[in-house]
Amino acid sequence: MAATVDTDRRPPGTSIPWVAMYHSVADCSDDPYRITVTPERLDGQLAWLRRRGLTGVSITDLLTARARGESAGLVGLTFDDGYADFVTAALPVLRRHRCNATLFVLPGRLGGDNAWDPLGPRKPLLTADGIRRAAAEGVEIGSHGLTHIDLTRASDPELETEVGESRALLAELTGAPVSGFCYPYGAVDSRAVTAVAAAGYAYACAIDPGPLTGPLALPRVHIxxxxxxxxxxxxxxxHRLRRRPVEDTR
Structure with missing residues (x-):
């Protein structure tokens, strides 16, 4: 689940980071959007990484290592939406395999549920205490916007609020800077990237950003x-064949 060692032997900034995108870790018998993995499946996937000498890390740690030319053997792990099961189900598996991750949460929906999904079961989201617990365990907390709207369809005031206010709220909640953003639905355009840059984020995650690929539109692979x-x-x-190299602007 990562760029292989030979890829990372290229000069810093020219390799393609391999970033895995997860969502919920729970029972997946009712999962129309295929966003859920069971704890047992996650355990097997992380074991697959570790058998190959690979370690899951946060995106900040991955990018910092890449800037030093030391990212061989590191894999970016991300969990979108901030489901409550991250703390109860995902975190114990991550710790068992000595891995870390970035958790993208929605400060405008604390303790709510995935109301944006018209199909499938309602899944509870982390409360403020749950987010603080994850942060205390060393998990990087990033913003997924305030309420999980498609930023490419948002008005200018909505875009500024979803991107900027969410960062400020999370910094206040965790007491730590918020470096990362994740575009809801993976939907990204140049206007959204500009808003993320203006809000002061160091990086942002998408899915398949095409020509926008870069530190503020990192490609990821759904797992x-x-x-x-x-x-x-x-x-x-x-992933190595489809994605363009990500230029390092640090």
Missing amino acids: GQRDTAVRLYLKQRL
Whole structure:
């Protein structure tokens, strides 16, 4: 689930970071959007990484290591939406495999649920205390906007609020700077990237940002319940072929 060692031997800033995108870790019997993996599946996926000498880390740690030319063997792990099961189900598995991650949360929906998903079960989101607990465990907390709206369809005031206010609220909640942003639905355009830059984020995660690919639109690969060892290997190879190199602006 990462760029291979030979890729990371290229000069810093020219390799393609391999970043995995997770959401919920729970029972997945009712999962129309395929956003859920069971704790057992996550355990197997992280074991797959570790057997190959790879370690899951936060995006800030991954980018910092890349800037020093030391990212060989590191994998970016991200968890979107801030589901409550991150603390109860995902975090113990991460710790068992000595991995870390970035958790993207919605400060405008603390203690709420995934109301933006019209299908499927309602999943509870982390409260403020849950987010602080994750942060105290060393998990990087990033913003997923305030309320999970498509930023490419937002008005200018909505865009500024979703991007800027969410960062300020999370910094106040955790007592730490917030470096990362994640575009809801993976939807990104140049206007959204400009807003993220203006709000002071160091990086932002998307899914397939195409020509916008860069530190403020990092590509990621969705990881789901069906991703066993063979599928993970294929996704790794395809990621290296499809994504452009990310220029390092540090």
